[in-house]
Amino acid sequence: MKATVLGAGFAGCLVTYLLKQMGIQVSLVERAPRDDQRTHMTPGIPQSAHVHVLLSKGLHRLQHTYADFKTFLDQHHVPEFDWGAETHWYSGVYKAPSYPSGIRTRCFSRPLLDRFMWQQARACATEYLHDEGTIHWPGTGQPAQVHLKTRGTLKTDIVVDCRGRNSQLPSLSIRTEKQRTSVNYRTRVLIRETDTPATTQFYQQPAPPHHPYGALYGPIEDGKSILTTIGIGNNPGKQPLTTLLSRMEAAEISQVQRILPTSSATHKFCHAQNVWFHFGRNRRWPSNLFVLGDAACRFNPAYGQGMTVASEGAFLLQQCLREGRSTRWFQRQLDRCIYIPWQLSSESRLIHWLRGRMLATAFRQPQPYQDFLRVLHFFDPQALRRLVGQSLLLF
Numbered sequence: 520m521k522a523t524v525l526g527a528g529f530a531g532c533l534v535t536y537l538l539k540q541m542g543i544q545v546s547l548v549e550r551a552p553r554d555d556q557r558t559h560m561t562p563g564i565p566q567s568a569h570v571h572v573l574l575s576k577g578l579h580r581l582q583h584t585y586a587d588f589k590t591f592l593d594q595h596h597v598p599e600f601d602w603g604a605e606t607h608w609y610s611g612v613y614k615a616p617s618y619p620s621g622i623r624t625r626c627f628s629r630p631l632l633d634r635f636m637w638q639q640a641r642a643c644a645t646e647y648l649h650d651e652g653t654i655h656w657p658g659t660g661q662p663a664q665v666h667l668k669t670r671g672t673l674k675t676d677i678v679v680d681c682r683g684r685n686s687q688l689p690s691l692s693i694r695t696e697k698q699r700t701s702v703n704y705r706t707r708v709l710i711r712e713t714d715t716p717a718t719t720q721f722y723q724q725p726a727p728p729h730h731p732y733g734a735l736y737g738p739i740e741d742g743k744s745i746l747t748t749i750g751i752g753n754n755p756g757k758q759p760l761t762t763l764l765s766r767m768e769a770a771e772i773s774q775v776q777r778i779l780p781t782s783s784a785t786h787k788f789c790h791a792q793n794v795w796f797h798f799g800r801n802r803r804w805p806s807n808l809f810v811l812g813d814a815a816c817r818f819n820p821a822y823g824q825g826m827t828v829a830s831e832g833a834f835l836l837q838q839c840l841r842e843g844r845s846t847r848w849f850q851r852q853l854d855r856c857i858y859i860p861w862q863l864s865s866e867s868r869l870i871h872w873l874r875g876r877m878l879a880t881a882f883r884q885p886q887p888y889q890d891f892l893r894v895l896h897f898f899d900p901q902a903l904r905r906l907v908g909q910s911l912l913l914f
């Protein structure tokens with residue numbers, strides 16, 4: 520069997536590796552030139568300059584997939600955190616309880632992760648094509664085809680679309696849900712001083728009207744830290760980062776920029792729209808096409824779910840092929856997996872109101888907070904119901 524994977528971002532690299540493990544020949548197509556020396560951004564992935572948290576389930580997935588992932592992280596002195604004890608999370612009004620939760624993650628920059636995954640995918644892909652791919656579907660009963668800009672049509676048995684936010688398949692979607700998420704990101708990489716503790720990260724979420732800005736600061740690999748401010752609205756404005764930070768409730772964040780020198784320019788990202796294509800609803804879905812990662816659903820990044828959902832999709836694809844299931848089964852299962860993360864980051868008024876109550880409850884007491892962390896990190900999505908129930912009763 521021969522597979523063509525379009526896009527060598529997070530999803531494309533992981534899928535390539537998993538398919539190769541199953542003995543499938545993979546052609547990996549990537550349109551951006553890859554340069555392993557870039558440290559602040561991955562070419563082709565503009566959001567990679569910004570803070571990226573790989574949630575605990577996603578980290579578990581990668582550690583089980585790549586035997587030398589842990590060694591790679593250790594070599595780069597990547598810090599590890601307990602989300603209960605060592606993450607200081609402010610909602611703008613409440614501060615999350617602090618106690619060991621057992622939910623641990625390691626914090627590294629997206630370019631470091633991309634470099635590792637790219638090297639693994641590159642080493643195992645049967646062929647790598649530096650080209651731009653598009654997908655065509657002649658119609659019901661026909662397989663989807665891949666056209667490459669410089670090489671023409673590619674012969675392949677299955678097509679995996681991992682082109683991220685650049686994927687264009689609206690004609691295959693029966694129902695597309697869009698929410699205009701008005702947040703903007705500004706990020707800088709900082710050099711950590713040796714006496715600054717590496718085992719703490721701080722997070723303050725924007726919570727209008729109390730705080731129009733949030734921020735995230737955390738130590739990452741090789742003695743660096745990353746600082747991101749998150750603003751409401753699509754225009755990040757011209758205010759210096761220091762002015763924004765000085766308004767933060769969390770003193771740890773407001774002081775950080777003052778004490779650490781900068782090692783990168785300030786990168787901006789706006790218009791992070793929520794889009795879910797619900798491909799699982801299409802009964803006439805092409806028999807050889809799999810769509811996953813941001814190509815299937817793009818989340819408001821506030822809860823850092825995109826890469827973990829993409830990794831769930833990659834493992835679902837492996838399961839689908841192992842069990843001889845259809846591509847439609849795959850897209851339906853993927854939609855189920857997207858449902859709870861989508862609700863968490865949804866902008867609908869009702870969900871926004873419910874989420875506010877839920878966070879207020881979770882941030883006041885350890886047990887609801889533990890439930891919240893288990894939902895957020897994909898360990899127990901069903902705990903969300905319990906949490907919403909508690910927040911409606913207790914509030």
Ligand SMILES: Cc1cc2nc3c(=O)[nH]c(=O)nc-3n(C[C@H](O)[C@H](O)[C@H](O)COP(=O)(O)OP(=O)(O)OC[C@H]3O[C@@H](n4cnc5c(N)ncnc54)[C@H](O)[C@@H]3O)c2cc1C
Nearest residue numbers: 526528529530550563571572652683812813820823825826
């Ligand atoms: C500001 C911001 C912050 C975020 N923070 C987090 C976070 O903290 N945690 C988290 O888990 N997620 C986060 N995300 C989401 C995360 O970036 C995505 O979910 C993740 O990158 C999706 O992986 P992907 O492989 O689908 O797409 P990408 O990683 O974007 O990769 C797509 C690849 O496809 C290539 N490509 C595009 N078009 C073509 C084509 N026609 N032919 C060939 N190749 C093509 C691109 O060059 C790129 O390499 C954030 C997103 C944003 C915008």
